[in-house]
Amino acid sequence: MKTSAEALVDATPSIPPERDLKPRRATKDYAEARARTKTAFAKLAQLEPEDPDWAEIREQLVRLHLPLVEHLARRFSNRGEPFDDLAQVGTIGLLKAVDRFEPERGVEFSTYATPTIVGEIKRHFRDRGWSIRVPRRLQEMRLELSTVTADLTHELSRSPTVSELAGRLQVDQDSVLEGLESANAYSTLSLDAPDTRDELGGTMAEALRFDDDAFGHIEDRESLKPLLAKLTPRDRKILLLRFFHGMTQSQIAAEIGMSQMHVSRLLSRTLATLRQELLSD
Amino acid sequence: MTDVADPPVDVRDVAEIDMSVPAEGAYLSVLRTAAAGLAARLNFTLDDIEDLRIAVDEACSILLAQAIAGSRLTCAFHMTEDSVTVRASVRATSPRIPSRDGFSWTVLTALTSRVEFDIRSPDLLLIELSHQRPVVGLA
Numbered sequence: 396m397k398t399s400a401e402a403l404v405d406a407t408p409s410i411p412p413e414r415d416l417k418p419r420r421a422t423k424d425y426a427e428a429r430a431r432t433k434t435a436f437a438k439l440a441q442l443e444p445e446d447p448d449w450a451e452i453r454e455q456l457v458r459l460h461l462p463l464v465e466h467l468a469r470r471f472s473n474r475g476e477p478f479d480d481l482a483q484v485g486t487i488g489l490l491k492a493v494d495r496f497e498p499e500r501g502v503e504f505s506t507y508a509t510p511t512i513v514g515e516i517k518r519h520f521r522d523r524g525w526s527i528r529v530p531r532r533l534q535e536m537r538l539e540l541s542t543v544t545a546d547l548t549h550e551l552s553r554s555p556t557v558s559e560l561a562g563r564l565q566v567d568q569d570s571v572l573e574g575l576e577s578a579n580a581y582s583t584l585s586l587d588a589p590d591t592r593d594e595l596g597g598t599m600a601e602a603l604r605f606d607d608d609a610f611g612h613i614e615d616r617e618s619l620k621p622l623l624a625k626l627t628p629r630d631r632k633i634l635l636l637r638f639f640h641g642m643t644q645s646q647i648a649a650e651i652g653m654s655q656m657h658v659s660r661l662l663s664r665t666l667a668t669l670r671q672e673l674l675s676d
Numbered sequence: 677m678t679d680v681a682d683p684p685v686d687v688r689d690v691a692e693i694d695m696s697v698p699a700e701g702a703y704l705s706v707l708r709t710a711a712a713g714l715a716a717r718l719n720f721t722l723d724d725i726e727d728l729r730i731a732v733d734e735a736c737s738i739l740l741a742q743a744i745a746g747s748r749l750t751c752a753f754h755m756t757e758d759s760v761t762v763r764a765s766v767r768a769t770s771p772r773i774p775s776r777d778g779f780s781w782t783v784l785t786a787l788t789s790r791v792e793f794d795i796r797s798p799d800l801l802l803i804e805l806s807h808q809r810p811v812v813g814l815a
Contacts, residue, residue: 557716568717614775638782
């Protein structure tokens with residue numbers, strides 16, 4: 396996927412992603428590619444899908460815009476799915492965009508295609524974000540729970556109970572419990588988990604300053620430290636806040652800006668990792 | 677997970693629930709889920725439910741690391757109106773109690789109201805942890 400697309404980039408002037416439009420190199424190529432796109436769509440409109448030329452022009456349009464797909468796929472490539480897979484589903488979005496595009500509306504094709512491609516990539520994450528295939532009903536319950544938990548935590552100034560959640564959602568408690576269970580099956584690969592490796596820079600330094608105090612009494616701190624160093628800043632921060640600063644999961648959720656369920660999942664995962672390595676000594 | 681509604685159970689009338697699973701990691705989820713379900717029915721908050729779930733996971737994992745291969749992990753849940761006590765044990769060849777100053781113990785004490793390890797017989801390692809529901813409602 397990537398290699399064929401790269402070859403094409405070399406072979407033909409293609410539409411560079413809008414953001415990357417630097418006057419120095421691209422203007423001429425871009426104008427050319429845009430003109431080619433326009434011509435191709437005009438031709439396509441005159442042909443019937445049965446015409447052999449129709450398929451060929453459609454193919455050309457797709458090739459011309461593969462770099463756009465790759466650019467968009469790259470924006471999602473730090474979230475645990477292989478880049479090639481993302482580019483592939485993005486290409487499906489591109490195909491849909493080519494087939495639905497109406498040039499007479501006067502919108503640039505790349506402008507029109509971008510949300511379709513992104514939509515397809517996001518859908519891939521939605522479908523793949525479940526380590527166990529979870530019915531859509533439960534996925535929806537999880538999302539609702541996440542929202543309502545945040546609302547109620549705010550209203551009550553504490554974490555809600557299952558019966559309070561059930562009351563607000565107007566479902567029975569068993570449904571809430573099912574939703575919570577399914578949340579635990581939800582893998583960390585998720586769109587509500589943006590890549591925060593850089594974002595926590597400042598606060599992390601702050602959190603780590605407490606390290607020596609926090610771990611002072613921990614006997615196995617020397618074996619723990621290198622393991623902590625291997626965690627992502629976000630996971631390490633959550634761990635510190637929960638176990639060494641005595642914050643609750645809801646407080647951490649508010650501090651970091653994610654759902655309480657997500658904090659719980661990340662904590663479980665981090666502990667499992669540390670345990671495995673500490674016990675293997 | 678069935679569409680047939682379970683009859684309502686007042687867990688406060690059920691003092692003890694005993695479970696026994698193979699001493700293998702794959703069965704931990706059964707115990708975690710049981711703990712979370714029981715805590716939910718005692719009207720614990722989500723924070724407390726998830727803490728208990730993680731505590732059971734941590735505690736039982738410590739036990740499993742020492743368990744004799746092919747043995748069983750037994751787990752008893754005792755409920756009162758506002759607390760869940762989990763007592764889990766495994767057979768181990770030479771049971772060791774984790775250090776009170778170790779990371780695991782720190783984690784467990786942060787997650788529970790009380791945690792104790794005990795060696796009941798030369799080959800029985802036991803952990804007991806309780807989670808007390810904090811007084812809520814006067815926010």
